[in-house]
Amino acid sequence: MxxxxxxxxxxxxxxxxxxxxxxxxxxxxxxxxxxxxxxxxxxxxPPRVALEPRCQQIENTPLLCPFHLQPVSENETSLKNQEMELVRNKERLQFFKWCSKAFKNVNVVPPDVGAVHQVNLEYLxxxxxxxxxxxxxxxxxxxxxxxxxxxxxxxxxxxxxxxxxxxxxxxxxxxxxxxxxxxxxxxxxxxxxxxxxxxxxxxxxxxxxxxxxxxxxxxxxxxxxxxxxxxxxxxxxxxxxxxxxxxxxxxxxxxxxxxxxxxxxxxxxxxxxxxxxxxxxxxxxxxxxxxxxxxxxxxxxxxxIVPHVSGPKRSQDRVAVSSMKEDFQSCLNEKLGFKGFHISKQKQDTQVPFLHCGQEYQLAHGSLVIAAVISCTNNCNPSVMLTAGLLAKKAVEAGLVVKPYIRTSLAPGSGMVTHYLNTSGVLPYFSQLGFEVIGYGCATCVGNTAPLPEAVVDAIKQGDLVACGVLSGNRHFEGRLCDCVRANYLASPPLVVAYALAGTVGIDFEKEPLGVTSEGKEVYLRDIWPSREEVQQTEEDTVISSIFKDLRGRMEKGNTLWSNIECPDSVVFPWDHKSTYIRSPSFFSKLSKEVPPPQSIENAHVLLFLGNKVTTDHISPAGSIARVSAAAKYLLSKRLTPREFNSYGARRGNDAVMTRGTFASIKLQNRFIGKPGPKTLHIPSGQTLDVFEAADRYQRDGVPLIILAGQDYGSGNSRDWVAKGPYLLGVRAVIAESFEKLHKNQLVGMGIMPLQFLPGENADTLELSGKERFTITQPDSLSPRQQLTVKTSQGKSFLVTALFDTEMDVIFFQHGGHLRYVARTLL
Incomplete structure (x- = not known):
């Protein structure tokens, strides 16, 4: 080894x-x-492998519990949450428990213990x-x-x-x-x-x-x-x-x-x-x-290094907090793009009044409507969460409040975070400002935010406002938090609280107060910001060994919910063909014992013609299942109601749902269509269809598929369905200007060929319309970084580089991917 x-x-x-x-x-x-x-x-x-079985979560749904929910106390609400979790995820939990019994050296961290990264850091x-x-x-x-x-x-x-x-x-x-x-x-x-x-x-x-x-x-x-x-x-x-x-x-x-x-x-x-x-x-x-x-x-x-936020659309676009007000104004002025919203001068001062809970408020460009304190990326780092908690405490003591229409939430990365926030005495102050603990799974970061009040949504649409969300997670692509929230900023937890108190991102904290108390006193951020010494002292007093011992106890003891789950007692898992959660995937259909000979891709159509910066969010299903999506149509055909759809994360054991959710992002920019949406052109018929419907028609006709893309294809966080989904759609190759390395490896792992245009070339310089048919010749002996010839039905020919880094990459690809290689090895 x-x-x-x-x-x-x-x-x-x-x-x-x-x-x-x-x-x-x-x-x-x-x-x-x-x-x-x-x-x-x-x-x-093979080193130690850390897996995280967890379902997605919907914020502010009283009885829905994510896979990692850890209540502060065993009260009635938390028990109802656990019961609802069992109802919604019973099949998945049974499968996990069967795995822990059927395989040697497989341990499953049960629900109600902690997020995988906390368990990995502090226990494993x-x-x-x-x-x-x-x-x-x-x-x-x-x-x-x-x-x-x-x-x-x-x-x-x-x-x-x-x-x-x-x-x-x-x-x-x-x-x-x-x-x-x-x-x-x-x-x-x-x-x-x-x-x-x-x-x-x-x-x-x-x-x-x-x-x-x-x-x-x-x-x-x-x-x-x-x-x-x-x-x-x-x-x-x-x-x-x-x-x-x-x-x-x-x-x-x-x-x-x-x-x-x-x-x-x-x-x-x-x-x-x-x-x-x-x-x-x-x-x-x-x-x-x-x-x-x-x-x-x-x-x-x-x-x-000075305090910054990141946004409004990309994590690399950082803005000093001291310059935030001016920067947001420039975003309104700039042309539509990574930083710009292109709002005309006449409309930049638009204010839209609305009623909420019987009281009138106003929204303007820059108004905050989502504020989420998330600690999944900080769950092992108490200092920032304690800073936010102490800031909330001082804000409440100063008489400040958060406007009630702002969708506030607190999603700790683990029960340990709730533990030390509660022990340090700051959790009640979070609650008083509206930051209630909503659970421990993925929430706002993946768009699982409870719906905004209808009056707020109507006001945003009426004024065509650039409303804002601020969160302390690590993902915030445009439209990810909520369709109607166009500007999203990443910020530290205390700054999330600060912007929530201000109600807008258009504020200069040095010169403008966060708010005014009932007595008319102006309160500035510097008045309530806790000192570094105060935070460190609180950390020393609360983050002690008992917290970690508590985690160890939960790991060893387990819980009643997990213990009472019954699972099949069999060597082979008995698939339930009626299940909409767990299905036997078709990755091994028509698997031959022998490695198939190299096959060129003949007369392939382009499924999607994409530009630059296509992220894994655009490719892989995540968040809630839209009612008008191909996945929704499938679930409706199984006699499920929209309330029972759950999320893509919860149904990722069902390839029929996940395949239909691949490329289903409302922000997908397909050059065939010319506007954002999960649609593409079925070239033979000229019809505009859902991506899945077009791919399904191509597959029934026996037509191989490829994807054309620009720079940084597949950037963003890793998900296995970014490769599994395209594979099941019938995609044989992706030709792009450049790939995110991890995603490129995932494509190879599913037997999809990652091909890179030569330097200085792309679909535009080669004058490709995407409506041609493509033939990619594969030699009998393929080697890493080999150049291959692509020919089009229009008579054009160009070279691409096959992005196989090692001989093992080539072997995996020739087998049809990792899974087929392993299956043949075991056979």
């Missing part, structure tokens, strides 16, 4: 462990910093593994988009799609090209008013601009010592946002101090420290002599 670890040289350390060895030589990197010789790729045997993490007399570094491959948080604790881990993880669980190795390791040197002191989220977004901005796609990042320098372990995990969590594979923090004294609060015994801590020092993986950030040699060094001065 081979394990990787960031070592003292900053290069990847390869340590040989017992188990099957890949072909070729494996050279270890020594303390001298000698380069790795003749090792183009490293094959890792070891840093050092001990097995069969060998000691070696811990590692993790996870399907959750927050898997990379584990790198903040000195554990090497990265996120993969469900396709790759399924192959890993069945014994297949993970293969990757040996990456460059970029050193990120942190210097300077953190401003007292700067939160951990500000530091995260500041570092994200710098690294995104540095162009480190596909590389490993290792942090070093004296500034690292100022970051707590929770700070580091929050920073590591965001590495997909700047396209790094891993953002790694080696173990130091801060890491050890953190583990003393968790379930580490003194004996484990001594073993961890001794081993890490013996293999030179322990770091003293204050000692420059321990700084490794890196392929490249990027320096970031922490003192230069």
């Amino acid at each position: 081979l394990q990787t670890r960031e070592g003292e040289t900053g290069l990847t350390r390869v340590r040989a462990l017992p188990g099957p060895q890949p072909p070729g030589e494996a050279h270890s990197v020594g303390a001298s910093g000698a380069p790795v010789a003749k090792l183009p790729a490293v094959t890792l045997q 993490s070891r840093v050092v593994q001990v097995s069969d007399g060998f000691i070696y570094p811990d590692s993790v491959v996870g399907t959750d988009s927050h898997t990379t948080m584990i790198n903040g604790l000195g554990i090497l881990g990265w996120g993969v799609g469900g396709i790759e993880s399924e192959a890993v669980m069945l014994g297949q190795p993970v293969s990757l090209t040996l990456p460059q390791v970029v050193g990120c040197k942190l210097v300077g002191s953190i401003n007292p008013l700067t939160t951990s989220i500000d530091v995260v977004l500041g570092i994200t901005k710098h690294l995104r601009q540095a162009g480190i796609a596909g590389k490993f990042v290792e942090f070093f320098g004296p500034g690292v010592s100022q970051l707590s372990a929770p700070d580091r995990t929050t920073i590591a969590n965001m590495c997909p946002e700047y396209n790094a594979t891993v953002s790694f923090f080696p173990v130091d004294q801060v890491t050890l101090k953190h583990f003393k609060k968790t379930n580490f015994t003194q004996e484990k801590l001594e073993l961890l420290e001794s081993y890490m020092k013996a293999v030179q993986l322990f770091r003293s950030y204050e000692d420059p002599s321990e700084d490794p040699q890196y392929s490249e060094v990027i320096e970031i001065n922490l003192s230069s």
